[in-house]
Amino acid sequence: MMSSASGAQALVARFGDVLLRRQAAIRRLQWAMVAIYAGLLTVPLLLPLPTHTDYVWNNAVRFAQFVFWGVWWPFIILATALVGRFWCGILCPEGALSEFASQRGAGRAIPGWMKWSGWPVVSFVSTTIYGQLTSIYQYPKPAALLLGGSSFAAIVIGARYGKAKRVWCRFLCPVNGIFGIVSKIAPLHFRVDPDGWRAGARQEGRSNAVNCAPLIPIKTMQGAAACHMCGRCSGYRGAIRLSWRNPASDIVHGSGRLATMWETVLIVPVLLGLVPAALHWSDSGLFQMIRLWLVERCLDLHLVWPLSLRLPWWILTDYPLENDVMTSVDAAALLVLLSVSVAAATIVFGIPLAACARIFRTRGPFSHHLAQALIPLAAACLFSGLLSLTVSQLRSDGVVIPYSDLFRGGLVLAAAAWSMVLVFRIGAHYNAHRVTRLCGTFIMALPITSFSIAWVAVFLS
Ligand code: SF4
Numbered sequence: 162m163m164s165s166a167s168g169a170q171a172l173v174a175r176f177g178d179v180l181l182r183r184q185a186a187i188r189r190l191q192w193a194m195v196a197i198y199a200g201l202l203t204v205p206l207l208l209p210l211p212t213h214t215d216y217v218w219n220n221a222v223r224f225a226q227f228v229f230w231g232v233w234w235p236f237i238i239l240a241t242a243l244v245g246r247f248w249c250g251i252l253c254p255e256g257a258l259s260e261f262a263s264q265r266g267a268g269r270a271i272p273g274w275m276k277w278s279g280w281p282v283v284s285f286v287s288t289t290i291y292g293q294l295t296s297i298y299q300y301p302k303p304a305a306l307l308l309g310g311s312s313f314a315a316i317v318i319g320a321r322y323g324k325a326k327r328v329w330c331r332f333l334c335p336v337n338g339i340f341g342i343v344s345k346i347a348p349l350h351f352r353v354d355p356d357g358w359r360a361g362a363r364q365e366g367r368s369n370a371v372n373c374a375p376l377i378p379i380k381t382m383q384g385a386a387a388c389h390m391c392g393r394c395s396g397y398r399g400a401i402r403l404s405w406r407n408p409a410s411d412i413v414h415g416s417g418r419l420a421t422m423w424e425t426v427l428i429v430p431v432l433l434g435l436v437p438a439a440l441h442w443s444d445s446g447l448f449q450m451i452r453l454w455l456v457e458r459c460l461d462l463h464l465v466w467p468l469s470l471r472l473p474w475w476i477l478t479d480y481p482l483e484n485d486v487m488t489s490v491d492a493a494a495l496l497v498l499l500s501v502s503v504a505a506a507t508i509v510f511g512i513p514l515a516a517c518a519r520i521f522r523t524r525g526p527f528s529h530h531l532a533q534a535l536i537p538l539a540a541a542c543l544f545s546g547l548l549s550l551t552v553s554q555l556r557s558d559g560v561v562i563p564y565s566d567l568f569r570g571g572l573v574l575a576a577a578a579w580s581m582v583l584v585f586r587i588g589a590h591y592n593a594h595r596v597t598r599l600c601g602t603f604i605m606a607l608p609i610t611s612f613s614i615a616w617v618a619v620f621l622s
Contacts, residue, residue, distance in 0.1 A: 180392025281338025361398025
């Protein structure tokens with residue numbers, strides 16, 4: 162009789178095969194997503210800005226804001242953590258457009274500059290900062306510019322490089338790095354069996370190759386970080402199956418061991434430094450202090466223009482009729498706050514990580530493998546921070562979700578506990594002594610606990 166574990170494996174493997182067989186239906190679904198996405202971006206541009214009597218359910222602008230920032234963005238992150246990057250492979254309109262353009266495009270070779278592994282950090286950081294400077298969550302014009310611009314770039318890159326590939330998604334998409342990091346804790350992945358691959362190769366010879374749009378060398382694929390879960394390789398050579406896995410396995414034993422500096426940058430200064438500050442700067446007392454200090458310095462120096470200088474909406478928020486204008490001093494204060502947060506996260510987590518690496522005697526003075534232990538905390542921080550947008554938008558319309566703050570707080574604390582367990586487990590790769598591993602875990606527990614308590618306090622304040 163089949164055990165429940167193997168029954169569950171067989172069930173998800175069958176789902177992978179369904180994806181393979183239903184590629185035409187997936188393509189239709191993607192075009193439906195393109196139409197919805199285009200509608201949500203463009204319709205609000207044609208309408209006046211909402212007033213205080215407009216709600217999510219009776220105003221298209223508010224509705225589009227809520228769908229983009231209150232539902233779409235936070236729940237894609239959650240789904241990626243729970244089931245992997247199905248969003249990218251099955252539903253993402255930008256990926257679909259880029260691949261469509263690539264099918265009919267010039268098919269040029271991918272230039273070397275595009276393969277630089279720092280792009281996921283640069284593109285995510287620059288779009289996050291730009292979005293805050295232009296108030297992307299509040300107004301349709303910056304949302305259309307940033308999201309529409311990104312989609313346009315995806316089409317252009319698709320039309321120039323690769324043949325039926327997603328070159329944009331693989332190398333330049335602003336959220337590719339984040340999705341890759343978050344998907345490492347997903348319990349689902351397409352597992353490659355090297356022995357099965359060799360046996361399948363002998364039996365089949367040169368069978369039809371799979372078109373893996375995000376350009377993954379499938380035979381040597383490790384983990385799920387780069388895989389878009391499109392299902393096209395399901396069952397290939399009898400060696401690839403959609404499978405359940407232990408959610409910690411990729412970090413502890415798999416691709417986590419091959420982690421790079423850029424992944425650590427995404428996890429520590431970006432997800433644990435930049436993101437919390439970018440999501441909560443308007444309520445920050447530190448932001449007000451920095452702003453006041455800058456105003457006083459300007460007045461001391463008899464510089465009045467930075468206090469009143471307004472720039473167009475596509476550079477800084479400029480909606481005087483809404484009483485919402487960001488001056489150059491406000492922008493400077495925001496940039497200082499974000500820099501302080503990035504520096505604080507780097508120091509607060511970087512020093513214990515280096516100390517832990519020394520205790521565990523990892524290769525080199527710093528271990529990027531150890532930094533991967535912070536992924537659950539970073540993912541929970543991102544999801545719970547984005548959920549603030551959902552909660553605050555609904556709250557402003559009089560809809561209160563009970564226990565949402567407690568749920569977010571509990572999630573962050575549970576993720577923090579998981580990160581500490583991961584430090585202990587990763588330590589086993591470097592030092593077999595339980596006491597030494599406990600010492601390292603205790604060192605990492607200090608920043609993890611302090612950060613979690615500070616972040617939870619933001620929700621509950
Ligand atoms: S490895 Fe490539 S083809 Fe296979 S599911 Fe992932 S993205 Fe699709």
